[in-house]
Amino acid sequence: MPGGRTLTEPQKAALKDAFEDIDITNSGMINKSELRAALQLTGQNPTMEEMITYTERLGNGTFTLAEFIEFVEQHIPFKTKEEIDKELTEAFEKFRDDRDLSISKEEFQKVMTKLGDEPLTxxxxxxxxxxxxxxxxxxxxxxxxxxxxxMG
Known part of the structure; x- marks a missing residue:
């Protein structure tokens, strides 16, 4: 599913920060194997299967910062903070026994080990x-x- 949306300046700034965190050698480049980690630093959580789909046409796939941001805009359905907050709240809602804004340790562990494409052990x-x-x-x-x- 292509991204196809223009990123906001705060989203671009978050991608820049993530790019710089991943580019530990300060080469000005990251490779496609580092793409998922960079996205996760911005609150995105693509599955390995999604990453294969996103990157299968990249060849050796190295990115400059500008290419990275352009690639995300064109190919990755980058979620806003509000969308991620809503998904997290909906996920927690499924496991809460009451309707206050809290979740027990046991309920939280259930959420983390049962939900998502790659649940925790x-x-x-x-x-x-x-x-x-x-x-x-x-x-x-x-x-x-x-x-x-x-969300960081």
Missing amino acids: DGDAETLIESLKNIENSGKYNVTELSRLF
Whole structure:
């Protein structure tokens, strides 16, 4: 599914930051094998299957920053922060027993290990939960806070 949308300046800035984070040698280039990691740094979460579809026609596929942004605009359905927030909230809604804006550790682990194209393993989910101790309140997480944390 092609992107086909013009990116906003904040989206372009996020892509620039991600590009620079991935380009650790400061060569001004990233290769197609680094594309998924760069997208994930901006809150996108393409599956490996989607990445194969996006990159199959690229050959060796190296990108300058301008080429990277152009490629994303033309080929990748780049989600806005609002779209990602909505998806996260909808995902959490499916597992919440009540209707407050919190999710228990157990419900959160269920979300992380059951949803998405590439769910976490139980071990990875436990590691993630352990890293979230600072935002835990009585064994629960605020969904809005989690959304902000995942969006960066």
